[in-house]
Amino acid sequence: MAGYGEGRVVPRGQLRIYLGAAAGVGKTFALLSEGHRRAERGADVVVAFAEPHQRPQTIALLDGLEIVPRKKLAYRGSEWEEMDVDAVLARHPQIALVDELAHTNVPGSRNAKRWQDVAELLDAGIDVISAVNIQHLESVTDVVEQITGVPQRETVPDAVVRAADQVELVDMTAEALRRRMAHGNIYPPEKIDAALTNYFRAGNLTALRELALLWLADKVDEGLQRYRHEHDITSTWEARERVVVALTGGPEGDTLIRRAARIAARVSGGDLLAVHVTKSDGLTGANPANLARQRQLVESLGGTYHQVVGDDIAEALLTFAKAENATQLVIGASRRSWLLAMLTGPGIGARTIRDSGAIDVHMVTHSHAGSRWGILPRYRGGITRQRQAAGWILAVVLAPLVTLGLAINRSGINLTSDVLAFLVAVIAVAVVGGFLPAVAEAIAASLLLNYYFTPPLYKFTIAEANNALALGVFVAVGLVVSWIVDMTARRSKQAARANAESELLVTTAGSILRGQGALDALLERAREAFGMRSASLLERQDQQVTAGRGPSAEWRVAACSGDAPVTRPDDADVDIPVSDTLTLALAGRPLPASDRRVLGAFAAYAAVALEQQRLAAEAEAAKPIAAADRMRTALLAAVSHDLRSPLASAKAAVTSLRARDMRWNETDTAELLATADESLDKLTRLVGNLLDMSRLQAGALSLFPRPSGLDEIVALALDDLGPAGREITVEIPETLPAVRVDPAILERVVVNLTENALRYSPAGKAPLLAASALGDRVELRVVDRGPGIPEQDREQMFVPFQRLGDTDNTTGVGLGLALSRGLTEAMGGTLTAEDTPGGGLTMTISLPAAPGD
Numbered sequence: 001m002a003g004y005g006e007g008r009v010v011p012r013g014q015l016r017i018y019l020g021a022a023a024g025v026g027k028t029f030a031l032l033s034e035g036h037r038r039a040e041r042g043a044d045v046v047v048a049f050a051e052p053h054q055r056p057q058t059i060a061l062l063d064g065l066e067i068v069p070r071k072k073l074a075y076r077g078s079e080w081e082e083m084d085v086d087a088v089l090a091r092h093p094q095i096a097l098v099d100e101l102a103h104t105n106v107p108g109s110r111n112a113k114r115w116q117d118v119a120e121l122l123d124a125g126i127d128v129i130s131a132v133n134i135q136h137l138e139s140v141t142d143v144v145e146q147i148t149g150v151p152q153r154e155t156v157p158d159a160v161v162r163a164a165d166q167v168e169l170v171d172m173t174a175e176a177l178r179r180r181m182a183h184g185n186i187y188p189p190e191k192i193d194a195a196l197t198n199y200f201r202a203g204n205l206t207a208l209r210e211l212a213l214l215w216l217a218d219k220v221d222e223g224l225q226r227y228r229h230e231h232d233i234t235s236t237w238e239a240r241e242r243v244v245v246a247l248t249g250g251p252e253g254d255t256l257i258r259r260a261a262r263i264a265a266r267v268s269g270g271d272l273l274a275v276h277v278t279k280s281d282g283l284t285g286a287n288p289a290n291l292a293r294q295r296q297l298v299e300s301l302g303g304t305y306h307q308v309v310g311d312d313i314a315e316a317l318l319t320f321a322k323a324e325n326a327t328q329l330v331i332g333a334s335r336r337s338w339l340l341a342m343l344t345g346p347g348i349g350a351r352t353i354r355d356s357g358a359i360d361v362h363m364v365t366h367s368h369a370g371s372r373w374g375i376l377p378r379y380r381g382g383i384t385r386q387r388q389a390a391g392w393i394l395a396v397v398l399a400p401l402v403t404l405g406l407a408i409n410r411s412g413i414n415l416t417s418d419v420l421a422f423l424v425a426v427i428a429v430a431v432v433g434g435f436l437p438a439v440a441e442a443i444a445a446s447l448l449l450n451y452y453f454t455p456p457l458y459k460f461t462i463a464e465a466n467n468a469l470a471l472g473v474f475v476a477v478g479l480v481v482s483w484i485v486d487m488t489a490r491r492s493k494q495a496a497r498a499n500a501e502s503e504l505l506v507t508t509a510g511s512i513l514r515g516q517g518a519l520d521a522l523l524e525r526a527r528e529a530f531g532m533r534s535a536s537l538l539e540r541q542d543q544q545v546t547a548g549r550g551p552s553a554e555w556r557v558a559a560c561s562g563d564a565p566v567t568r569p570d571d572a573d574v575d576i577p578v579s580d581t582l583t584l585a586l587a588g589r590p591l592p593a594s595d596r597r598v599l600g601a602f603a604a605y606a607a608v609a610l611e612q613q614r615l616a617a618e619a620e621a622a623k624p625i626a627a628a629d630r631m632r633t634a635l636l637a638a639v640s641h642d643l644r645s646p647l648a649s650a651k652a653a654v655t656s657l658r659a660r661d662m663r664w665n666e667t668d669t670a671e672l673l674a675t676a677d678e679s680l681d682k683l684t685r686l687v688g689n690l691l692d693m694s695r696l697q698a699g700a701l702s703l704f705p706r707p708s709g710l711d712e713i714v715a716l717a718l719d720d721l722g723p724a725g726r727e728i729t730v731e732i733p734e735t736l737p738a739v740r741v742d743p744a745i746l747e748r749v750v751v752n753l754t755e756n757a758l759r760y761s762p763a764g765k766a767p768l769l770a771a772s773a774l775g776d777r778v779e780l781r782v783v784d785r786g787p788g789i790p791e792q793d794r795e796q797m798f799v800p801f802q803r804l805g806d807t808d809n810t811t812g813v814g815l816g817l818a819l820s821r822g823l824t825e826a827m828g829g830t831l832t833a834e835d836t837p838g839g840g841l842t843m844t845i846s847l848p849a850a851p852g853d
Contacts, residue, residue, distance in 0.1 A: 010125040015118070015164040017101065018131040019216060021209040022200070024186035025172040027131035028052060028099050032061035034129055035097045039065065044094035048121070049083035049114075051099050055185060065097070073106045080106040085117045088126070095127045102136035102156040115156045131170075132156060134212040147207045148199055169216050174205035241270035242326040245298075246317050249276065249287045252332045253294040259364050260330040261301040272303030273324060277316045289578060289600030292607075296579075314351040321359055330362045391433010395441040398425040403448045410453075418453045419474045422446075430485040439479060446475050519609040523561035526602045532588035534562030537606050538569060540581045558582075558610055576603040582610070649679035703745060703826060707738040707850035710771055710780060716743075717750035724758055731770040738850040739778045741827045746847075749831075752820045753782040753843050760786030760841070778849050785840040794833045 016034075018027040028050060039045040047067040052058035068091060071084035082105050088096055098121070103114040111117050118128050135144040141152045161167065172180075178200060180186055187195055245260035247253045257274060264270035276291060295305040310316025321329050331349050353361045402425050406418050422445035430438035450460055519537070527535040539558040555568050564587070569575040572585035576599050584603035653676035656662065657669065664672065711732045718725035739746075750769075757767035761784045768783040789797060798821050821831040829847040836842045 010123075013122040013125050013127040014166075015122055016127075016129045016166040016168070017161055017164045018129075018168055018170050019161070019212060020131065020133050020170045021172070021212040022133060022135070022177065022205055024177055024180055025170050027133070027170045029058050029061065030168075030170050031097055031099060031129055031131050032058065032065070035065055035095070036061065038095055046088070046091060046093040046096055048088045048096040048098045049100070050097060053186075054188070057185075066093075071109075073108050075106045075108060082106055082109050083114065083117055085110045085120055088121060089124055092124065093126060095129060096121055098128055098130045101130040101132040101160075102154045104154050113156070115160050119160075132161065134208055134215060137161060137215065140211060140215065143211065144208065147211075148204050150199060167216060169212060171209070171212075174202045174209065177205055178202065241328065242273060242324055243270060243328045243330060244273045244275055244317075244321045244324065244326040245330040246332070247274055247276045247291065247294055248332070249291045249294075250332070251290065253290060254297060256330055256332050256364055257294060257297050257301065257303075259362070261303065263328060263330065263362070264303075272298065272301060273306060273326065274298040274303055275306045275308060275317065275320050277308055277310050277313045287600050288598075289576060289603045292604040293579060314348045314355065317348075317352055318355055318357075318359070322357075326359060328360045328362060329356065330364060333363055333365045388433050388437060391429050391437030392440075394432050395429045395437045395444070398429065399441060399444045399448060402445075403452060407452060415449075415453055418449060422449060423474060423477060427481050427485075430481055434485065435483055438481070438485070442475055442479060449474070519559045519606060519613050520561060522602065522606055522609050523559055526584075526599065526606075527562045527586070530586065530588075530599065532562065532574070532586040534560060534565040534587045536560040536565040536567075536572075536585045536587075537610060538567070538583050538585050539610075540583075559606075562587075574599065576600055578603045578607045582607050646679035646683040650676045650683070653679070703742045705740050705742050705827060707740055708743045708746070709738055710736055710778060713741075713743050713746050714750055714769055714771075714780070717747045717754065720747070720751050721754060721758075725754070727766040728754065728758075729766055729768045731768065733771065736771055737773055737778060739847040740850040741829070741847055745823050745827060749820045749823050749845065750780070750782075752817070753845075756817065757782050757784035757786070757841075757843070760784055762786065773849065774846075776849050777846050780845040780847070782843040782845075783836050783840065784842075785836065785838070788835060788839060788841045789833065791835075797833070798831075 018030050020027045032047075032050060035045045035047065045065060047062065047065050049070065050062060050067075052062065068084060068087050070081040071087070073080050073082060083098065098114065098118055101115050101118065105112060105114060105117070111120070118130060121128050134140060135148075135152050136154055136156055137158050138155045139158045141155055145151050177186075178196060181192055181196055181200055184192065241264065243260050243264040245256050247256065260274075261272055264272040274294070298305050306320065308316055308320050310319070317329065317331070320326075329352065331352060334349055349361075349363055353363070402421055406413060406421060426438055426442045426445060429441040447460070451458060523535040523537065526532075537558045537560070538555045540555055557565055557567060566572045566585045566587050569577075569583050569585050572587055573589055574586040576584040576586075578584060582603075584599070584606055586599075653672040657664065657672050711734075714730060714732060718728060718730070721728075754767060754769070761767050765785040767785075769780065770783065771778065771780045773779075798817050824831040824845055824847075827847065829845060832844050832846075834842050834844065
């Protein structure tokens with residue numbers, strides 16, 4: 001026990017787990033065999049708990065090992081044996097053998113689960129060797145139930161097994177395991193046939209074995225990744241195939257994903273990862289709708305979607321692939337034409353292949369390859385047309401003005417000053433008009449400098465090399481400054497547009513999160529943001545049609561905003577497909593490509609909002625069904641006694657009266673008849689309440705309201721209560737106006753409330769019925785001095801089949817207050833509960849006063 005005591009840091013013990021696909025593969029045998037091997041090497045080994053299941057070979061392995069006595073616990077009249085954690089801790093061996101890691105301990109044990117017992121042993125510095133079947137792992141219990149049809153009651157969290165220092169698979173083929181079962185090596189003879197035809201079918205065992213192998217492969221892969229990280233290994237180890245597919249958001253993405261999925265499928269257990277690289281400035285030409293659709297496709301094929309940031313796309317792709325230990329990378333052929341590729345140099349694909357190293361790169365051709373024509377990218381300045389026009393005018397004006405000013409002061413200014421003056425003019429033109437006017441100004445200035453100020457004068461020749469250098473530097477500086485100014489303007493314009501787009505998309509996403517009505521709000525926002533006449537989300541009806549969006553496809557308007565919404569994509573000015581069955585159609589005007597990109601995000605949002613709206617509608621439609629189910633369950637639970645009790649009493653009384661072997665005197669006969677009559681009255685009231693509650697919920701209760709005096713209704717209600725009604729104090733003013741109610745219904749409400757008040761009123765403190773007028777309403781208060789009800793529980797007492805704080809099942813099914821409120825509200829009144837001053841509960845009925853004559 002060295003190192004185990006107070007004041008000393010005890011290193012955590014190591015956990016070794018034997019994992020099996022099913023019972024009988026030999027986990028306990030392997031566990032005990034390992035214990036013998038450790039003991040033979042001099043280790044201090046004890047058997048903390050082992051379950052040999054009456055298997056002779058396993059029982060034989062217990063010989064020679066120290067066994068810690070089990071702890072006996074009494075539970076439900078039986079005696080159970082569990083692992084004695086305290087005894088193991090007190091013994092404190094070097095190694096403890098603990099079988100059946102997922103076992104649930106008997107109530108009253110130190111811990112609820114055996115894996116919690118094992119955790120205590122590990123914390124105490126004891127190494128543990130344990131065993132578990134794959135079906136007991138929490139993450140796969142639902143899969144196992146689908147395979148075998150048997151739910152798993154005992155589970156262990158995956159994190160416990162994944163945290164083990166060693167996990168070893170105890171493997172056996174399905175045929176070998178079934179032979180062991182048939183030979184009686186697993187279950188007793190009486191259970192063999194049932195096991196072989198049910199849980200131990202060959203298909204079940206094969207599936208469980210594959211599940212165990214895959215789970216262990218993930219565990220091994222985690223260890224490999226951890227080892228590579230700890231040892232800073234960045235080169236690819238082809239221990240497991242991982243296929244990365246690069247997505248640009250272009251139309252070729254679907255082709256690349258399916259090709260990559262086929263490559264991954266050729267290798268058992270191959271992983272599919274899709275990655276999209278976004279520029280660090282957030283400015284990208286990717287189509288959000290395409291990316292959203294492609295992400296769904298990747299996930300439907302069992303892959304994962306990732307997004308990384310990087311200005312060098314080829315470098316970002318390879319960095320991601322190496323970090324994921326990918327073995328293959330799938331990229332699409334460039335959409336650039338051969339002429340553009342020749343003039344602009346190697347593209348992303350060529351640089352990726354050049355730097356890929358051990359990663360295999362697949363260059364996949366597609367129908368869009370080489371579709372981008374042109375020699376150079378089209379120039380898109382960031383300066384507005386108004387500023388460009390002002391720049392051209394300034395260039396035309398400044399060149400002769402500067403020339404004239406410098407010519408007048410020729411004698412006092414040298415060539416360097418002339419160059420600087422023209423450079424200032426070029427910068428001024430660049431700031432105002434951008435790149436092209438500045439280039440023209442720089443060319444014109446160089447020619448004017450050469451002709452008017454560079455010897456020999458008035459000739460387009462340069463005599464001195466220094467002057468030639470000065471002119472060359474002037475032109476270069478002018479071009480660079482012009483380019484920088486123009487690039488800054490373009491970046492500012494792009495940033496402003498990106499900021500506006502992000503604000504628009506964030507606001508739109510917020511409207512989706514708000515839930516109800518999000519789709520209509522989103523379409524309205526899209527219509528207003530892009531200045532369109534109408535925006536419609538169209539859904540194709542014929543799900544079997546996989547191609548074509550023309551007249552043969554039938555479309556319906558799922559949601560719309562604006563005037564005269566289009567009903568077919570062909571009729572729209574802008575058509576943004578979301579999926580095979582959804583498209584966003586706008587009418588009003590054609591939109592530029594930059595706007596279509598943002599509109600693609602709106603289309604993706606609209607699809608999400610539509611799905612959200614439908615899920616909300618389904619949830620709303622399910623609420624009445626759930627409520628009815630809860631009502632039915634509560635009804636069955638509540639009336640199980642109340643229907644049976646009066647029926648049983650009446651049945652017993654009638655049966656006794658009809659018995660021919662018994663002679664009853666008049667007193668006994670009267671008592672039995674009274675019992676039957678009272679029981680049937682209770683049953684009649686109970687059934688009546690149930691029927692009335694059913695009518696209320698169905699809206700089929702018939703009411704006949706008319707002006708009625710409240711004093712007369714209360715008097716009839718008290719008569720219904722019998723002798724108990726004479727104890728109640730009544731305070732109803734004679735000047736109280738009549739109320740417009742159904743007298744019979746209100747009488748029932750008063751009876752219910754008064755009976756409830758009598759039930760909870762203490763002896764000597766009778767309830768009070770008091771009435772008063774308040775505007776166009778008349779209030780009747782039923783006041784008791786009972787224990788009262790906390791404010792937070794008052795609404796709960798109006799729920800059907802609830803007896804708040806009442807465990808006596810003979811007092812009714814809990815319908816009285818619920819029925820009273822329902823009947824009161826049906827007559828246009830309200831029923832509320834409040835505290836009685838000095839203690840108790842006051843039920844207040846507020847009713848509409850009858851109009852005066």
